[in-house]
Amino acid sequence: MAAPRPSSLWQDRLExxxxxxxxxxxxxxxxxxxxxxxxxxxxxxxxEDAAEVALxxxxxxxxxxxxxx
Numbered sequence: 244m245a246a247p248r249p250s251s252l253w254q255d256r257l258e259x260x261x262x263x264x265x266x267x268x269x270x271x272x273x274x275x276x277x278x279x280x281x282x283x284x285x286x287x288x289x290x291e292d293a294a295e296v297a298l299x300x301x302x303x304x305x306x307x308x309x310x311x312x
Contacts, residue, residue: 266293275300 263280266289277292 264289266290268293268297270297270301273300 262283264283264286265280266277266286268275275293275297277289278296279289279292281289281292
């Protein structure tokens with residue numbers, strides 16, 4: 244038997260307010276945050292933004308930016 248669903252979720256209690264989300268990745272112990280905040284429907288964009296910032300950080304701190312492929 245499934246547990247009863249709560250009658251009032253925290254999302255229902257926001258009273259018309261908007262919620263923004265961001266994302267963080269940790270690379271080699273360094274916390275790297277996404278540059279922007281996103282609507283809940285676009286949370287994937289926050290993850291991609293954090294990954295892009297992390298990639299740029301890695302390129303600048305590892306010499307990858309000056310490598311030729």
